[in-house]
Amino acid sequence: MLLLTVDEQSLEPIYRQIVAQIRDKIAGRVLLPGERLPSTRRLADQLGIHRSTVATAYQELWALGFIDLSPGSRPRVRDRMQFATAADRGDKGLVDWQTVVSPASEAVWRTYRRLDPLGKESTPALINFASMNMDSRLFPLESFRACLDRAVKNHGDALLGYGARAGFPPLREYIARRLQSHGISVTADEILITNGSQQGIDLVFRMIAAPGKTVAIESPTYDYVLPLLRFYGLRPVEIPIRQGGMDLGALAAAIAQERPVLVYTMPTFQNPTGISTGQAHRERLLSLCEQHRIPILEDGFEEEMKYSGRVVLPIKSMDKRQLVIYCGTFSKVLFPGARVGWLAAEKECVERLVAIHRFSELAPSMILQAAIHEFCQSGHYDRHIGRMHRAYRKRMQTAVRALSRHIDPAWAEWTEPSGGFLIWLKLKPAPHPPPDWKTLLAAHGVEATTGGSFFYGETPDTYLRLSISPLNEEEITEGVRRLAAALRQAHHPD
Template sequence: MKGWNLTLDLHAPSPTPLFVRIARALEEDIRRGRLPPGAALPGSRTLAESLGVHRNTVLAAYRELETQGWISTSAARATYVSPTLPDVPARSTAGASRTAMPTQVGFSLPSTPLSREQPDPPRGTLVLAGGAPDIRLLPASLLARAYRRALKLHGKHLLHYGDARGLQRLRAALAGMLSSLRGLAVRADDLIVTRGSQGAVDLVARTLVTPGDTVAVEAIGYRPAWHAFQLAGARLAPIPLDGEGLRVEALEALAQRTPVRAVYLTPHHQYPTTVTLSPARRLALLAWARTHRVALIEDDYDHEFHYEGRPILPLASADRDGLVLYVGTLSKVLAPALRLGFLAAPRPFLEHALGVREAVDRQGDTALEAAVAELLEEGEVRRHVRKMHGIYHGRRDALVEAVERELAGALTVSPPAGGMALWAHCAPDVDVGAWVRAGREAGVAFTAGGDYSFDGRPVPAVRLGFACLEESELAEAVRRMARTLPRTARVPKREISGRTGKATRP
């Protein structure tokens, strides 16, 4: 309550003295937890002014409460809720009684809530789950400087309502990056800045999907994106994968049974298996989409981090028919909490999407967009990416070596060509679910393959992120994994004789 006026419900006028009504209102708020033990109460003069009463009335109410043991006064004359509250029955009051926030709702809810990510693990846990960047290496001082400068120079403009597409300056900088690094022939007006890639996927789903439409998704994939399409009313159809990525012939078979509105996929580094969609399948997918007039939603979430050979250009770079809706993010490049993503698409689609954006989210954080635009323009983002590229490459190799050293026979892994995580296959005798639970208790968090399967069936694999931990931390994380491997699956260590071959993924 510090710094804010304390609002009290004194009920309708009654013959009860005003100081008593104030005391009872405060007592009720203490009982229901609005004013917890130890909370500071406003001074008598401040509360009198906010309630529009004489100060002596508030002093009388405070004396009443102090006599009953509800509040206490310190030597500095500050007033607090007593640390130990009196054990007395609740008094009846005029009007409806007030309680704490209700524990039930008075209306119907969906029968099955959407699944959510697990809460953050305890402090000290080494987190291999997902594929997050190491935010400890973010040039935070440069970002803070750019943010301060943006507010100082352009605060009156940036803090007002802005363009639903996002700040033009940032869109222009992003267009330059996408044109140079990803082969997309885009300009500022071909982009919408969103709140992360999830915001872009949600915007696409709300704009594209009508209830009952079929959206094809990867059978092992990114569940939050699936949820966005389901919330828009889509019926999802899982498409199997193999070592070359999405199986296009399965899409063809699906289209023979039902019309397909869109396909959502992660072709560069498939999430979570890290497989890259082969060139032949890329051509086949674009041809199939052109024939059936199906939208392809390409989520290219970590394009910058590719370590072996030249990066594969996005599907959108080869699109000549307006089929691809291209989603990207700066979460992997900078930090997830910045919530900066983008959608590149043909302008007629963007016009529809902008109407949805204005109805749902209105706009983004234009001051932050200005700060990040400055970092892009000055080359700071490019320099940071180059630095992280080398660091993450080394961490990838360190994690592969640690897995081969400590978990040979239990996990089979080959270095992915890019990305920020490994997809490791488990031996048949490994209880993946039990291992994940035991590891979490021992201070290492990683994800079972089944958490990514469309139907929830177990998948004999684990996903191990390497970007957010230093090499020494990765080694310790794998040692904790080895210690918690279910005993029936323990295998002797072996000497490392070389890399394993590229595995075929489900």
């Protein structure tokens, strides 16, 4: 006899109580495959409930694959596959993914494992100069929360649909007006909202991708660009960075020999070097690309973060021939969770990018974009930029002073940036075999990004990129002191 109980006082419907008990008995091997269950009439009489309740329970068990139902026959326990448990699955599945994925996907995965090891979290004891995350202590949480509430209240259910393909129209209009303050003359129709600047770069690469095409890039360059180029089959042509920016003589030679279809550049607070190019350099770069009709992807990810020296306008501000695609973001000033960036380009180019965007992401988040628009329109964004400038001006000054005080010029050299969050150290050769820098730094309680990941090819020199974005002045000072101790050990191990 199948022994079941029902509780008529429970909030759980009676048919679900029956389903749960029979499932438990099957899982516990009390009921074995092939065993018959009572008829609906018999079980209903046994439990003192209506026959239709039992029938509903049996239908649910059939739908879940636990029993077989046949007209005129009693239900039978089904011989079914058991649900896999964590212990059943183990660490390795049946599929050898390396043989299934494309070579490009495999290369990207291996790069990801190297740059962002799975499960890796920065140890709290380490002072982290490797992270590009913003300092969460500076996030404008309360004012952004209020703007999010107002955006939902003002726009209501209009934010719950797919919305405009190119992004929230009022935000595109705001960005177009703001870019005009940077000398960039664009309309809202020439703006595409993206999921951060990284997606903007990805969309441009996808638009031009074809086997055998080349892209001219700075060397070193933003490390997350290199895996994308490999994935899309685009061949990077590395152009060395000098003190004033990309070596334009080397670029001219590369154009003549390699015929790149795009030049990717970060002229302001370049990642990883922190270098900003001057007006004359930007004019010569634009003129060279105009001469050969090569589009420029200008990455302005830290454009707003200049807090010393004269402002140099973006290359896009001089672009009379619609050659430049300008990429910007709110993430590096507001907070990284605000995955909202933009591309500004000729209208036809934007339309092509919208089409590509449409088939990989049906629509962007209208709610988040509306909240950011409200934040900007209310004046919060400009006030937040002011606070960020004051905070990071002091932090960068603190970092430069600490480097000058603690780092022997015989160990490393660097250039003080005029903004942004990055300092690029070129390490002097140690008189002994080079250490494993990651291990040596960790032993001294500090973490930094080694320079090899920012080059497509090999580099004979050793670099460290220091990011001050997540650290306050006290942490920066202590971190540089620990870095100096590691460099001292590398040069004087005894």
